Amino acid sequence: MLSLIHIHKKYGSHEVLNFSEWKIDSGIHWLKGGNGTGKSTLFRIISGQTPFKGKVELNGVNLKKEPVKFRSIISFAEAEPQYPLFITGQELIDFYTGTRNAKASQAANLADYFEMSAFLNQKVGGYSSGMLKKLSLICAFIGDPVLYILDEPLITIDIASADKLYQLIKEKAAQGKSFLLSSHQEVSADKLKLDGVFNIDDKQVIRL
């Protein structure tokens, strides 16, 4: 499903990632690693958000050769989402719905599911960190991508929302969708059956 070949990533002279190959099949995958080991960097590479050396392919679609097609089949939720403070949640959702050719009803259902509907006409600048995170998760689930990349999806959201997120991931995975998750908290096996657990160590991605 996803393959990364000969990946090199530096910020200035600071090399963060350097490995020859990482391949994963479809399923739910969890990426571990201490602070600053490169999890977010790896996710940004796969989602086409940062320049890198190497090759990334998802279901045979090459990120560098077909960037628009590639981006249309992935969804990425940042660990710490940042949006212009003056837009409303609804405006952001409408943007995602439009660019992903999704139905407005899908976003409305997601907003209801995460109990965000009442806040969507407020400006994002007034949101709490948990509300902002839930908005980013709603946006990530808009459309019909192949792979969902959720960077630290559990931070700042309450327990009920985390359980809802687990449920949604399970439903999507049952439909054949794949997930790449990072979390400093343990993902308990009774909540989510993981197909792969990986660690970033010494610039490499290692299966645990």
Ligand SMILES: Nc1ncnc2c1ncn2[C@@H]1O[C@H](COP(=O)(O)OP(=O)(O)OP(=O)(O)O)[C@@H](O)[C@H]1O
């Ligand atoms: N935009 C950037 N410019 C310069 N250095 C960066 C940038 N982004 C990340 N880094 C550096 O790259 C390294 C990896 O950072 P990254 O955010 O990918 O780690 P992480 O594993 O996600 O960390 P955490 O668990 O703390 O969120 C760190 O040393 C960080 O300082």
